[in-house]
Amino acid sequence: MNWISRGLLGRLPVGWLQLRHHRMRLAAAVAGVAFANMLVFVQLGILSAMNDVVRTSYSPFRADIVISPYNTNTLTDGATLARRVVYQSVAQPGVAAAAPLYVGQVAWERPNVPATSLIVYALPPESRRFAGPAIAEHLDAVSVPMRAILDGLSRDVDPAWAARASPDTPLEFEVDGKAITAIGSYSMGAGFGWDGSLVVSDLTFIRLVRQRSMGTPSHVLVDLEPGMALAPALAQLRGALSMEPVKVRSFAQAVEDNVSFQATEVPMGSIVGAGVLLGLLVGVVIVYQVLATDVAAHLRDYATFKAIGYSHPYILGVIFEQALILAVLGFLPGLASASAIYALLAHATDLPFGMDVGRSLTVFVGTLLACMLSGALAARRLRTIDPAELF
Amino acid sequence: MTTSIVMQGVNHWFGDGEARRQAIFDVSLEVTRGSLTVLAGPSGCGKTTLLTLVGCLRSVQDGSVRLLGTELHGASAMKQQAMRRRLGVIFQAHNLHESLTALQNVLVGLQVHGRGGDADVQEAAATHLLNILGLGERITYLPARLSGGEKQRVAIARALVSNPAVVLADEPTAALDRHSSLLVVRMLKALGRDRGVTTLMVTHDDRIHQLADQVLFLRDGRMTAGAN
Ligand SMILES: Nc1ncnc2c1ncn2[C@@H]1O[C@H](COP(=O)(O)OP(=O)(O)OP(=O)(O)O)[C@@H](O)[C@H]1O
Ligand SMILES: [Mg+2]
Numbered sequence: 208m209n210w211i212s213r214g215l216l217g218r219l220p221v222g223w224l225q226l227r228h229h230r231m232r233l234a235a236a237v238a239g240v241a242f243a244n245m246l247v248f249v250q251l252g253i254l255s256a257m258n259d260v261v262r263t264s265y266s267p268f269r270a271d272i273v274i275s276p277y278n279t280n281t282l283t284d285g286a287t288l289a290r291r292v293v294y295q296s297v298a299q300p301g302v303a304a305a306a307p308l309y310v311g312q313v314a315w316e317r318p319n320v321p322a323t324s325l326i327v328y329a330l331p332p333e334s335r336r337f338a339g340p341a342i343a344e345h346l347d348a349v350s351v352p353m354r355a356i357l358d359g360l361s362r363d364v365d366p367a368w369a370a371r372a373s374p375d376t377p378l379e380f381e382v383d384g385k386a387i388t389a390i391g392s393y394s395m396g397a398g399f400g401w402d403g404s405l406v407v408s409d410l411t412f413i414r415l416v417r418q419r420s421m422g423t424p425s426h427v428l429v430d431l432e433p434g435m436a437l438a439p440a441l442a443q444l445r446g447a448l449s450m451e452p453v454k455v456r457s458f459a460q461a462v463e464d465n466v467s468f469q470a471t472e473v474p475m476g477s478i479v480g481a482g483v484l485l486g487l488l489v490g491v492v493i494v495y496q497v498l499a500t501d502v503a504a505h506l507r508d509y510a511t512f513k514a515i516g517y518s519h520p521y522i523l524g525v526i527f528e529q530a531l532i533l534a535v536l537g538f539l540p541g542l543a544s545a546s547a548i549y550a551l552l553a554h555a556t557d558l559p560f561g562m563d564v565g566r567s568l569t570v571f572v573g574t575l576l577a578c579m580l581s582g583a584l585a586a587r588r589l590r591t592i593d594p595a596e597l598f
Numbered sequence: 599m600t601t602s603i604v605m606q607g608v609n610h611w612f613g614d615g616e617a618r619r620q621a622i623f624d625v626s627l628e629v630t631r632g633s634l635t636v637l638a639g640p641s642g643c644g645k646t647t648l649l650t651l652v653g654c655l656r657s658v659q660d661g662s663v664r665l666l667g668t669e670l671h672g673a674s675a676m677k678q679q680a681m682r683r684r685l686g687v688i689f690q691a692h693n694l695h696e697s698l699t700a701l702q703n704v705l706v707g708l709q710v711h712g713r714g715g716d717a718d719v720q721e722a723a724a725t726h727l728l729n730i731l732g733l734g735e736r737i738t739y740l741p742a743r744l745s746g747g748e749k750q751r752v753a754i755a756r757a758l759v760s761n762p763a764v765v766l767a768d769e770p771t772a773a774l775d776r777h778s779s780l781l782v783v784r785m786l787k788a789l790g791r792d793r794g795v796t797t798l799m800v801t802h803d804d805r806i807h808q809l810a811d812q813v814l815f816l817r818d819g820r821m822t823a824g825a826n
Binding site for chain 1: 650653655656679680682683684685687689691693695696697698702705706707709710756
């Protein structure tokens with residue numbers, strides 16, 4: 208502390224000495240800041256996991272453009288499209304290919320395992336260009352009916368077991384009472400609302416998912432000719448499909464729309480956003496309370512400083528020194544406990560919870576700002592001091 | 599410059615409107631550089647008020663107060679703050695910082711002159727002064743573990759450590775025993791003789807009156823008689 212104060216402050220660490228003098232108060236303040244930090248971290252962790260999950264739910268595919276029913280917000284909601292949208296799209300100049308994407312949900316029943324809900328994705332086997340790298344290599348093999356590629360990161364699946372799936376060593380299981388054979392695997396993982404996923408051919412899809420037909424895909428994937436720019440292609444497709452109840456977006460836009468829908472429209476997302484604000488508020492209130500108490504307790508000391516010739520900024524410096532110390536001392540245990548909670552959550556939910564540097568920095572800067580704000584509020588009391596009253 | 603403090607026709611009022619009362623009436627005085635001047639008079643006569651005017655802790659309302667050649671009437675807040683740094687003030691209550699050790703409290707008096715300055719040199723100067731005042735054993739104590747007289751001596755060290763040109767003291771020896779009081783007064787006299795430090799002190803102690811270069815009497819806010 209000595210060399211820090213000499214080097215950085217050029218003076219005694221008065222703020223630190225004052226904080227240290229009241230150990231219980233200091234401990235309570237640090238615990239409060241740590242708690243607020245943890246709250247914010249956990250909320251941001253949930254938000255980030257939700258976003259990651261949305262993004263990975265698109266990862267089995269790729270395309271330049273996605274055409275979806277007008278009321279679609281995610282991959283799995285919304286109505287279905289008419290298959291003619293595929294042909295109308297392909298007919299446009301600059302469009303290289305278009306294919307239907309079918310999305311449905313099935314239950315995977317296993318003895319001694321809770322029922323698992325799988326998203327079923329289906330592409331026509333010849334539409335390999337729209338398959339993500341992990342899927343593309345197996346797509347030919349699933350043209351055989353009731354063959355599938357299994358998401359090895361699905362809940363309650365041993366990834367090592369799933370990784371063994373190959374045409375030579377197929378894995379047999381049942382979804383919705385129908386026997387299916389996995390001949391390959393990929394990695395996507397569970398989300399909010401599903402436990403895992405499965406990729407099949409369009410023909411297998413209509414046998415697995417009740418009340419769906421080849422005539423009603425969930426989305427249409429479109430690829431452009433090389434050199435065809437995205438914006439004019441989007442405009443052209445929108446024009447050509449103006450009579451259809453569809454929305455035409457770039458693939459990236461569809462993903463981002465889904466992410467922001469999840470963060471703002473889904474109740475869970477809004478609750479989490481409110482939780483971040485709540486955490487910040489808790490932090491500001493706690494630090495304000497501690498600093499205001501400390502300022503009130505030291506008004507006479509600050510008046511003495513003024514009488515001796517110290518400036519107002521010097522006294523503000525003491526208060527901000529305390530705010531900074533509380534921010535740093537509270538952040539570290541907050542970071543540590545949040546990391547532990549992430550590990551627990553990841554273990555319990557199989558969702559992608561994890562600490563990352565960017566988020567840590569954001570929360571640290573937020574903590575600093577919140578503590579400085581609290582310090583500025585607490586410093587308002589200084590106006591009442593009058594060094595003439597000391598004699 | 600041979601006079602450190604000059605007051606001419608100073609009046610001062612407290613309160614507003616109905617409650618407005620005059621506390622100081624047409625006070626004029628001069629304090630020679632390097633002297634020990636005592637300000638005496640009954641309770642409520644305005645001694646502390648005069649000290650706060652000289653100490654730049656209150657703004658001068660009427661008349662002229664020249665401190666070390668600078669007119670304080672109409673001085674800006676910045677100017678007042680700068681002048682305060684050239685003073686050493688000893689309050690009637692010690693006003694030590696409870697979270698700082700005796701040594702750290704004295705360093706507060708030194709560091710007001712800004713950053714820079716070797717920390718070891720500062721500590722040596724503060725320790726030396728505390729030793730002279732008989733507190734060598736106690737420099738690492740917090741004020742809570744010091745007696746009233748010891749606290750007052752730490753406060754005196756805090757006022758003197760930065761080599762002020764003028765020392766303003768309001769009954770600095772009230773909490774001290776006879777021996778310590780004389781030690782402090784002799785120290786102030788020596789500083790006046792050797793370094794030209796001027797002391798303006800409020801005290802009721804007759805022995806100190808005898809050691810003073812000048813004794814000023816105040817009664818109901820008015821100067822009554824000066825003895826040299
Ligand atoms: N802040 C103030 N507001 C209003 N009146 C004040 C204030 N300070 C002092 N006074 C009045 O001014 C007069 C002089 O007070 P001052 O404190 O200067 O007396 P003093 O000579 O120091 O007395 P003591 O020996 O008791 O310390 C008193 O009548 C006092 O009531
Ligand atoms: Mg007084």
